[in-house]
Amino acid sequence: RIMRPDDANIAGNVHGGTILKMIEEAGAIISTRHCNSQAEEPCVAALARVERTDFLSPMCIGEVANVSAEITYTSRHSVEVQVNVMSENILTGAKKLTNKATLWYVPLSLKNVNKVLEVPPIQYTRKEQEDEGKKRYEEQKLDRLETKQRNGDVIFPILNPEPHTVGYSQSSLIHLVGPSDCTLLGFVHGGVTMKLMDEVAGIVAARHCKTNIVTASVDAINFHEKIKKGCVITISGRMTFTSNKSMEIEVFVDADPFVDEPRERYRAVSAFFTYVSLSKDGKPLPVPQLLTETEDEKRRFEEGKGRYLQTKAKRQAQMQQAAQ
Secondary structure (H helix, E strand, C coil), rough: CCHHHHHHHCEEEHHHHHHHHHHHHHHHHHHHHHHHHCCCCCCEEEEEEEEEEECCCCCECEEEEEEEEEEECCCCCCCEEEEEEEEEEECCEEEEEEEEEEEEEEEECCCCCCCCCEEEEEECCHHHHHHHHHHHHHHHHHHHHHHHHHEEECCCCCCCCCCHHHHCEEEEEEECCHHHHHHHCCCCCHHHHHHHHHHHHHHHHHHHHEEEEEEEEEECCCHHHEEECCCCCEEEEEEEECCCEEEEEEEEEECCCCCCCCCCCCEEEEEEEEEEECCCCCECCCCCCCECCCCHHHHHHHHHHHHHHHHHHHHHHHHHHHCC
């Protein structure tokens, strides 16, 4: 579809959340279609996890986004979908790859939302594809467990914070989950949640550097629990790390399901977003250094630095491998 002004920021760059929402819609369609191809009872594929997603090139108002999805691995109860996003300038015909993403879905029965159905297997062209897919499956399963275990943090407001501190830029958004946000099962679309998360992360980044900002990448997004229609969700974001040219923002989503079945507030989704600061000409700008004040903030900064260096080393290794 064509990108319109309400898809973009004030500089004309399409919001990362808009692209994430389109990616998730493509993944939901293909995985639901596959899971119903041999199912004994109808089901809807629910998003469980999005692997690291890099925004390779910005997309602008007036360009056409083309999203394509392919199922690359199936386990007994989950589907791996790989999605590519291309942008096309319809005036010149120029095309470019803007995103590559990997998503994991599980099929939930329409009759019983707590029942996970079995996934029809796919045919692999070679044995190595199945082995590589199984390895990715085991890795994401372990990472999801580790992430859930460290999800106890809460963001509290800080009075009169100093500029460039964590408290100065931290932000929250409160949203009532309505019917238009939900799947056939009455639970929030993963793409809707990711779009809101990107919006909060973008506010944090803009508050910190006071410039135009764009999404550079999103670390793995883990969907720990379903969010039901009627819940009030709080999307919270805080700066965790800054390098010379990038900012890492931790975002998590908490749900209050007080309408139908009162229960305690719970952590539903968590992820790390990375943003870069741009000038009016679209050139990268230096990012103000994050000022850490508490021991927890210093610990999170060092953890973010570790993720940054790990990603940087992986990218350099890939470039060297491509050059060979």
